[in-house]
Amino acid sequence: MTGSPATPRERYRQQVRAEVKERAWGQIAEAGASALSLNAIARQMGMSGPALYRYFASRDELITELIRDAYRSLADTFRDTGSPEGTHPAALAQALRRWALDDPQRYFLVYGTPVPGYHAPQDITGIASEIMSTLLDAWMAAGPGEAPAGAAGALDEYLADHRPWATGHPAAPPAVLRRALTFWSRLHGMLSLELAGHFTGMELDPELFFAAEVDALSAR
Amino acid sequence: MTGSPATPRERYRQQVRAEVKERAWGQIAEAGASALSLNAIARQMGMSGPALYRYFASRDELITELIRDAYRSLADTFRDTGSPEGTHPAALAQALRRWALDDPQRYFLVYGTPVPGYHAPQDITGIASEIMSTLLDAWMAAGPGEAPAGAAGALDEYLADHRPWATGHPAAPPAVLRRALTFWSRLHGMLSLELAGHFTGMELDPELFFAAEVDALSAR
DNA sequence: TTATTTTCGTTAGATGCTGTAACTAGCATG
DNA sequence: CATGCTAGTTACAGCATCTAACGAAAATAA
Numbered sequence: 001m002t003g004s005p006a007t008p009r010e011r012y013r014q015q016v017r018a019e020v021k022e023r024a025w026g027q028i029a030e031a032g033a034s035a036l037s038l039n040a041i042a043r044q045m046g047m048s049g050p051a052l053y054r055y056f057a058s059r060d061e062l063i064t065e066l067i068r069d070a071y072r073s074l075a076d077t078f079r080d081t082g083s084p085e086g087t088h089p090a091a092l093a094q095a096l097r098r099w100a101l102d103d104p105q106r107y108f109l110v111y112g113t114p115v116p117g118y119h120a121p122q123d124i125t126g127i128a129s130e131i132m133s134t135l136l137d138a139w140m141a142a143g144p145g146e147a148p149a150g151a152a153g154a155l156d157e158y159l160a161d162h163r164p165w166a167t168g169h170p171a172a173p174p175a176v177l178r179r180a181l182t183f184w185s186r187l188h189g190m191l192s193l194e195l196a197g198h199f200t201g202m203e204l205d206p207e208l209f210f211a212a213e214v215d216a217l218s219a220r
Numbered sequence: 221m222t223g224s225p226a227t228p229r230e231r232y233r234q235q236v237r238a239e240v241k242e243r244a245w246g247q248i249a250e251a252g253a254s255a256l257s258l259n260a261i262a263r264q265m266g267m268s269g270p271a272l273y274r275y276f277a278s279r280d281e282l283i284t285e286l287i288r289d290a291y292r293s294l295a296d297t298f299r300d301t302g303s304p305e306g307t308h309p310a311a312l313a314q315a316l317r318r319w320a321l322d323d324p325q326r327y328f329l330v331y332g333t334p335v336p337g338y339h340a341p342q343d344i345t346g347i348a349s350e351i352m353s354t355l356l357d358a359w360m361a362a363g364p365g366e367a368p369a370g371a372a373g374a375l376d377e378y379l380a381d382h383r384p385w386a387t388g389h390p391a392a393p394p395a396v397l398r399r400a401l402t403f404w405s406r407l408h409g410m411l412s413l414e415l416a417g418h419f420t421g422m423e424l425d426p427e428l429f430f431a432a433e434v435d436a437l438s439a440r
Numbered sequence: 441t442t443a444t445t446t447t448c449g450t451t452a453g454a455t456g457c458t459g460t461a462a463c464t465a466g467c468a469t470g
Numbered sequence: 471c472a473t474g475c476t477a478g479t480t481a482c483a484g485c486a487t488c489t490a491a492c493g494a495a496a497a498t499a500a
Contacts, residue, residue, distance in 0.1 A: 009468080009476075016477095032335050034254040039457060050459075051478055059458065105336070113332035114416045115252050116325070125421065151428075151435035158428050165422040181424070182433065189409025196334045201345065202385040204401070208371075208378050213402065215371035229447075229497075259486060270488070271449055279487065 017055050019045060024066060028105045033063060063109075064121065070109045071127040074099055078134040087138045089180075093187055093214045097207075104195040111188060129165065135180045136169045142218070144175035152178060183217055237275050239265060244286060248325045253283060284341065290329045291347040294319055298354040307358045309400075313407055313434045324415040331408060349385065355400045356389045362438070364395035372398060403437055 023041045038059055039049045056062040074096075081087060081095040100107040120128075148156050156174040159181075166177055190213060193199060194206040243261045258279055259269045276282040294316075301307060301315040320327040340348075368376050376394040379401075386397055410433060413419060414426040 007468090013477095030336065032333070034335070037457065038459095047477095048479065049457090050461095050480090053459070054477060108333040111412070111416065111418070113252070113328040115254070116250065128418075150439050151432040155428055155432040158425060162423045162425070165424070178432070181429065182436075185409040185413055185429075185433070186406050187409070188413055189405040189407070192331070192412055193405055193408055196331065198331070198348075203382045204385070205378060205382070208375055209401065209405075212371040212375040212398070213405070216369075216402075219370050227497090233447095257486065258488090267448095268450065269486090270451090270490095273488070274448060 013055070016045075020052060020055060020062070021066065021069070024062060025103075025106075028066070028109070029103065032105060033066075033109060036063065038062065064124075067109050067120070068124050068127070070106045071124055071131070073106070074110060075127050075130045075134070078131055081134075082138075086141055087134075088218070089135075089138045089142055089183055090214050090218050092135060092138050093183070093210070096187055097191060097210060100191045100195060107191065107195055111192060129168075132165055132180070132184075133168050135184060136166060136172055136176065139176045139180040139183070140169065140172055142176075142179075144173050145179060148175060148178070179217070186213055186217065233275070236265075240272060240275060240282070241286065241289070244282060245323075245326075248286070248329070249323065252325060253286075253329060256283065258282065284344075287329050287340070288344050288347070290326045291344055291351070293326070294330060295347050295350045295354070298351055301354075302358075306361055307354075308438070309355075309358045309362055309403055310434050310438050312355060312358050313403070313430070316407055317411060317430060320411045320415060327411065327415055331412060349388075352385055352400070352404075353388050355404060356386060356392055356396065359396045359400040359403070360389065360392055362396075362399075364393050365399060368395060368398070399437070406433055406437065 020041055023044055024036055027036050027040065036059065038052050038056070042049050042052050056065070077095055077099045078092060082091045155178055159174040159177045163174075163177060166172055169176075187210075190206070190210050194210075199206050199209075240261055243264055244256055247256050247260065256279065258272050258276070262269050262272050276285070297315055297319045298312060302311045375398055379394040379397045383392075383394075383397060386392055389396075407430075410426070410430050414430075419426050419429075
């Protein structure tokens with residue numbers, strides 16, 4: 001990574017940008033992304049409002065950058081989980097849950113309610129496919145499982161011909177694609193319900209539920 | 221329902237409230253709940269900003285009411301799906317998906333990213349348990365399925381003693397509780413990914429995927 | 441019918457936000 | 471040293487929520 005030209009000006013600039021993001025994460029953790037205020041951040045940093053526009057062209061650009069960092073963080077967490085060849089899907093599941101619980105609002109920035117007009121820039125979709133790729137690696141190692149029954153068979157047939165999201169894994173059989181997809185979707189269901197607080201008051205142990213679902217899919 | 225006193229004043233009042241909500245739903249559908257503006261609604265209705273505060277104490281109160289209506293709408297949709305005794309879970313799944321696709325932002329108002337500080341009022345949690353109750357009805361009719369394997373057994377043991385969310389169904393065995401819970405969670409995973417657009421660009425037919433998952437759980 | 445009270449809408453304004461424009465002080469480079 | 475770039479400033483436009491004070495209309499009471 002030969003990134004920064006290391007001129008003092010640029011160093012300072014990156015430092016300020018980093019601090020802005022730091023405080024932005026703080027605000028988001030406290031009151032959600034919709035409550036993020038550039039003015040408030042500027043006040044915290046002892047400068048006046050418009051100064052921050054030297055560093056971020058708009059509030060949206062800052063949020064987009066935070067979303068990018070969130071994706072990057074998840075992709076790295078996935079990549080760093082277990083060995084490159086033999087990662088068990090259950091390990092990825094636990095890593096994902098830890099990552100989500102570590103900062104729920106960061107999770108929601110990636111998988112939460114989207115803004116209707118918003119379209120993620122190209123590089124973010126690239127990171128997203130990195131994440132899917134790691135998931136496919138793990139399920140490739142785990143194997144296709146037993147023969148699909150019922151509608152799963154129909155889905156496998158479909159996936160055999162519609163797999164642009166798995167271009168990095170041309171050797172993966174449709175059953176592996178289906179299992180990875182199913183896995184991802186189920187994890188997301190549990191986590192977003194848990195993080196949104198839909199289990200509170202139900203007296204349900206999310207960890208136990210999570211473990212049961214992971215086990216159900218992993219063992220089959 | 222002997223609700224309204226039907227005095228002309230009250231009739232007018234309810235009418236204005238209804239129109240405000242109508243336009244609010246329009247705004248939300250276009251730009252999401254965070255972009256909802258009382259001022260803009262007032263402008264559309266040909267009155268000046270503060271007038272609306274005669275009808276809604278604050279922006280938050282309006283949003284809370286919309287959330288309540290969304291919950292109510294889902295509970296009614298569930299209740300009206302199939303017969304009171306013999307509803308198949310798959311029918312509920314399809315009803316839920318139709319309801320979600322019919323107005324994605326309404327879905328997100330119920331199951332999307334929560335505002336950190338927000339606590340839903342009592343009556344909303346009541347409607348939420350109505351929804352769970354309908355789900356439990358359907359799974360009671362479907363039966364407990366085959367014996368649980370692996371971690372599902374541990375979850376069943378836990379659920380036998382932790383079931384305050386199923387007080388309306390004292391006769392439901394733990395396996396039914398688990399299946400209803402799992403069902404709910406998996407549906408939510410697929411729907412929120414679909415509605416948030418995480419399947420677009422993957423060339424994945426959400427309906428086929430949805431059917432496969434519903435089938436996988438229903439048939440077991 | 442007349443008088444009183446309640447309700448609905450208005451305008452003015454406090455406060456906070458995003459974002460632009462114009463200007464100044466300081467730093468780096470020629 | 472002179473020039474230009476950059477990071478900050480203040481001023482301001484525009485829009486948002488929401489409060490306060492006031493006038494008009496409608497419902498109610500005498």
